[in-house]
Amino acid sequence: MTATAALLPPAFMPSDYGPALRPHVSEQMDSFVSLPVRDLFPSFAPAITDGDEADRDKVRAETRAALAKVDMSRISADDTVNILASEHGFGLMGGWPYAEMIKTIREVVIERTGCRKVNLRLAIYRGFREADEVNHHFGFDEAFEGRVHGLGPFDQGVEVETAIGPMYLVKRAFDSTKFIHAYYDDPREMYFNRLLYKSFKSFCMSYARFETRSIYHSMFGNRSGSIIPRALFDSEFIQCRYAFSSVLCTTPVGVVGVDATTDLYAIDRRITRSHLETYGRMQRLFSEIKDCVAIWDGGRWGYYLHSGGLIFGTLLTNHSDSFDLDQPVVAGFMQVPGAPVNFSRNKSLRGIVVNQAWVGAGIPYVTMPFTTPMYIVGEEQAKLWREDSSNPMLMDRAKVVDSLQQGIAMACEKGQTDKLLVFDGSYGHLTCSQSLADHLLARAPEVDRVVGEQLLPKWLAQRGLS
Amino acid sequence: MAVVKLAADYAPEPCTGCRLCDIVCPSGAIRMVERKPVIAEDLCIGCGRCVDRCPEEIMWMKERAEPLKVTVTPEEAPAEEVLALLEKAGIDPTISVCVCTLTPASEVAGAVIKGAQNLEEVCAMTGLRSGCGIYCVAPALRLLEAAGRDMTPPKQHRWYPSALSLWDLDESVRARYPDAFIGEDQDAFDPEGRFHQTKEQQA
Numbered sequence: 240m241t242a243t244a245a246l247l248p249p250a251f252m253p254s255d256y257g258p259a260l261r262p263h264v265s266e267q268m269d270s271f272v273s274l275p276v277r278d279l280f281p282s283f284a285p286a287i288t289d290g291d292e293a294d295r296d297k298v299r300a301e302t303r304a305a306l307a308k309v310d311m312s313r314i315s316a317d318d319t320v321n322i323l324a325s326e327h328g329f330g331l332m333g334g335w336p337y338a339e340m341i342k343t344i345r346e347v348v349i350e351r352t353g354c355r356k357v358n359l360r361l362a363i364y365r366g367f368r369e370a371d372e373v374n375h376h377f378g379f380d381e382a383f384e385g386r387v388h389g390l391g392p393f394d395q396g397v398e399v400e401t402a403i404g405p406m407y408l409v410k411r412a413f414d415s416t417k418f419i420h421a422y423y424d425d426p427r428e429m430y431f432n433r434l435l436y437k438s439f440k441s442f443c444m445s446y447a448r449f450e451t452r453s454i455y456h457s458m459f460g461n462r463s464g465s466i467i468p469r470a471l472f473d474s475e476f477i478q479c480r481y482a483f484s485s486v487l488c489t490t491p492v493g494v495v496g497v498d499a500t501t502d503l504y505a506i507d508r509r510i511t512r513s514h515l516e517t518y519g520r521m522q523r524l525f526s527e528i529k530d531c532v533a534i535w536d537g538g539r540w541g542y543y544l545h546s547g548g549l550i551f552g553t554l555l556t557n558h559s560d561s562f563d564l565d566q567p568v569v570a571g572f573m574q575v576p577g578a579p580v581n582f583s584r585n586k587s588l589r590g591i592v593v594n595q596a597w598v599g600a601g602i603p604y605v606t607m608p609f610t611t612p613m614y615i616v617g618e619e620q621a622k623l624w625r626e627d628s629s630n631p632m633l634m635d636r637a638k639v640v641d642s643l644q645q646g647i648a649m650a651c652e653k654g655q656t657d658k659l660l661v662f663d664g665s666y667g668h669l670t671c672s673q674s675l676a677d678h679l680l681a682r683a684p685e686v687d688r689v690v691g692e693q694l695l696p697k698w699l700a701q702r703g704l705s
Numbered sequence: 706m707a708v709v710k711l712a713a714d715y716a717p718e719p720c721t722g723c724r725l726c727d728i729v730c731p732s733g734a735i736r737m738v739e740r741k742p743v744i745a746e747d748l749c750i751g752c753g754r755c756v757d758r759c760p761e762e763i764m765w766m767k768e769r770a771e772p773l774k775v776t777v778t779p780e781e782a783p784a785e786e787v788l789a790l791l792e793k794a795g796i797d798p799t800i801s802v803c804v805c806t807l808t809p810a811s812e813v814a815g816a817v818i819k820g821a822q823n824l825e826e827v828c829a830m831t832g833l834r835s836g837c838g839i840y841c842v843a844p845a846l847r848l849l850e851a852a853g854r855d856m857t858p859p860k861q862h863r864w865y866p867s868a869l870s871l872w873d874l875d876e877s878v879r880a881r882y883p884d885a886f887i888g889e890d891q892d893a894f895d896p897e898g899r900f901h902q903t904k905e906q907q908a
Contacts, residue, residue, distance in 0.1 A: 367757045452839050453843035454843045457844055458844070460871065460890040469882065470882075567889070575896075601839070603837055631751075631835070
């Protein structure tokens, strides 16, 4: 038994879209433990950071080392360069590793090319105030000498001709002569993206108008949707502006490095292989959880809160193997006739306790509140949820509880389980109950064997990566 | 059906008349009169986007005295016309196109059959875009396009006429992106060849 007393997760950004910061689960209850990811899967390489801000210099050094090998000849001193950043990067380990990579990119571009007009464009989702929050929290205005703007799906678009037809990107993202794709490799919604060209996804989401985002999610399947971002990336509009990519690389252990080059396809192949080896094992381990209560305890949307590097959505959709491309659907709007998949229900998930998280604010929880008991801690949060238009029925079903302890007790009693998993933004370990830690430690060796001997070879072959 | 519990409201001062609330309103509920927003409460679907967008922070959502039920019932649009429009657009009638309100595709088609001329009218009639405001847009635009509506984009980038679908991709695209599972997904989601030509049909 290697689990230790629960560690504090990385600090997160306060936001208008969530409640006032509250004490974490690990601060309120001493019955939780931290289960190290590398105790589950010893083959995973150590990380350079799992969110400790004392590791800033390590991230900067990794970024500089990666950028040293990048051909920056596409950028001249006369160019204007946009560094394009996507919001979910700021939800990784408190967001500072991604922020440090971005700031370092600016410094190196100026040093190497003489170009001084380096802008930051912060792509956000639905909250119009979120870009300002990110800008302020991470000190970008100062680092970029005021050359920072937010952008979102409702901003003015620009029509882009692609091999599959015209689509619309956000004009402000490309109001420069060149741009840098500054990304992170959090696999996040593996059940949607299926790790098929995930490194390109920003081109149809973060940098795109809402119509294009809708096409990606609603008019294609999980697998075929991968053509949308690639068609945009391959378009003349993008290629004549594209300088290079820099990607913050992670595993469930934490940040493991930075990958940077002009060849985004090459980055994607490396990341996909790494993800299938590491996140693939964690995803299959989550599928070994047959009964548990999840606790949301972070500064982002509940779906996107991490535990051991995997988001809550992964637990919700662990009904099947997200990486097996023989399966047409894991989640999504397009369904196989006669065989619909309810991706918003997991019978092993017996309840959800919301200690703190952003309300829906554009993220619908679909049928989850109808099938999974939810307990919202405190009236302040309940009020935010009542006003959330993305989930108009949620508070008709969810219960408001006075305390975290009360919510957990009610959820465990109703769900007939003592297994608890906290989504608090942690990498490198899972914050969980001792009973769940014991269960996961017992199951991990067999998961490791099955993935290594059976699943991984298939997943790689399906992607041409054998 | 969408149950709208909230409605937008605002304080006239210090409104600067910037129009941003009007531009982001998905249902045409906000119109500017003498540089001030006028909110048609019966059209407001409670999305709250105007409140979030307002740079002066002088807008808010208020609770309605009675929730507004926004829907197009099956009685309001002939079933055969609804199904024909969905077929033409290549949209399965059984799917929910909006995951926030769980609005079925058939209801959106019903709104178009009932007379909706543009995206704003579809939203006002069905509550579409009252939640995330994003994922339901393409199916609605595709149904409007299939019905022959004027798809000229309105001013101030309210929406663009973009309604690409899996069914629009042909052999040349499949050849260029052979690993994008285009043919496989077309066959999986449409095994009977209603929206695309299956291999058997091609043969």
